[in-house]
Amino acid sequence: xxxxxAPFSFCxxxxxxxxxxxxxxxxxxxxxxAALDTRAASLxxxxxxxxxxxxxxxxxxxxxxxxDNFYASLPVASKKRAHFHDFFxxxxxxxxHQPLEAAxxxxxxxxxxxxxxxxxxxxPGDAMLAKKLLEVAxxxxxxxxxxxxxxxxxxxxxxxxxxxxxxxxxxIEREMTIFALNGERDYRLTAGSDAGCSARAHGCVPGRRxxxxxxxxxxxxxxxxxxxxxxxxxxxxxxxxxxxxxFQHYAKRRRRSWII
Numbered sequence: 218x219x220x221x222x223a224p225f226s227f228c229x230x231x232x233x234x235x236x237x238x239x240x241x242x243x244x245x246x247x248x249x250x251a252a253l254d255t256r257a258a259s260l261x262x263x264x265x266x267x268x269x270x271x272x273x274x275x276x277x278x279x280x281x282x283x284x285d286n287f288y289a290s291l292p293v294a295s296k297k298r299a300h301f302h303d304f305f306x307x308x309x310x311x312x313x314h315q316p317l318e319a320a321x322x323x324x325x326x327x328x329x330x331x332x333x334x335x336x337x338x339x340x341p342g343d344a345m346l347a348k349k350l351l352e353v354a355x356x357x358x359x360x361x362x363x364x365x366x367x368x369x370x371x372x373x374x375x376x377x378x379x380x381x382x383x384x385x386x387x388x389i390e391r392e393m394t395i396f397a398l399n400g401e402r403d404y405r406l407t408a409g410s411d412a413g414c415s416a417r418a419h420g421c422v423p424g425r426r427x428x429x430x431x432x433x434x435x436x437x438x439x440x441x442x443x444x445x446x447x448x449x450x451x452x453x454x455x456x457x458x459x460x461x462x463x464f465q466h467y468a469k470r471r472r473r474s475w476i477i
Contacts, residue, residue, distance in 0.1 A: 225261060227254040230290045231283065243400040246279055252394060253287045256360060260293055265329055265358040269393030273365040277403035280364040281334055287362075288332050296330035304333065305343060317346070321353045329359055336363040341378040348385040355392060369395065 231250045235242050242250070249272060256268055272280050288298050304324070311320035325331060331354065338344045354361045367374075369389045373382040389395070 225257055225290075225292055227257050227287055227290065230286060234282075234286055240404070242279075243402070245274075245396070245398045245400055246283060249283055249396045249398065252396065253283070257287070257291055260291065260329060260360060267355050267358050267361070267392065269354070269361045269363075269389070271363045271365070271369060271389055271393045271395045272398065273368050273395070274398035274400075275403075276366055277405040278398040278400050279404055280398055282404070284332055284334070284362055284364050288330070291330065293330055295327045296332075297325065297328040298332040298334070300334045301336050305346060308346060317349055318353060321350055322357070325353070325357060325359065331359055331361050333361070333363045336365040337367055338373040338382065339375070341373065341375075341381055344373045344378065344382045344385070348382065351385055351388055351392075355388075361393070363393075368397070 228250055231242070234240075249270075252270065256270070259266075259268065272284065274280055285298075288296060308320055308324060311324060314320075315323070336347075338347055351361075365372075369386050372386060373379050
């Protein structure tokens, strides 16, 4: 580091963030933070080599909170963060013009750090793309961090397809350090905290007709409102209304039906 600047400490970053959110970090979270702190030192001081962390656990356990802060605070310019769906959407578009490996290398670019949020596999086609992604990341000597609600052995769990991904699961278990966040606390239910919320926003789209919109609002308590319009980039491109709602209203109650 230049001058007399203090060395980067992710442990200190997370201590500050925990205090700001009035959070008490549990043992699993502290182990992950320590591992990321060690990896940060390697990224900042040593030649490029592959390192992988696979972070999984139930929703709301702080996976995205910790990894988001690691990504945002790490003083490395060549880094990339992507949601699973966004990355694969772009990859499909690139594959229309170039082979898979070339598309992956172009998409990763010169990034030394690649963070994937909400990594999961239910489609065998995506599983084959993910297999190649792991192989390319290994060959490019980058640091790959995946967060997921599923353990590696639960990926592509459908019995008809699971065997297709078993070699890739073995690669994950062999080449990546696996961390399970198993705390009992669901940080999504902590008022004023973003520790248990994925950075990915989710939306619900009501019907076009005012009557359908009214029915949707009435059926689900009237606790959402339209705030903005979002654009879907998968063809055909279209713009649709986006609504937001109070998390506790939907997370804590059983729903018989949804209009989406």
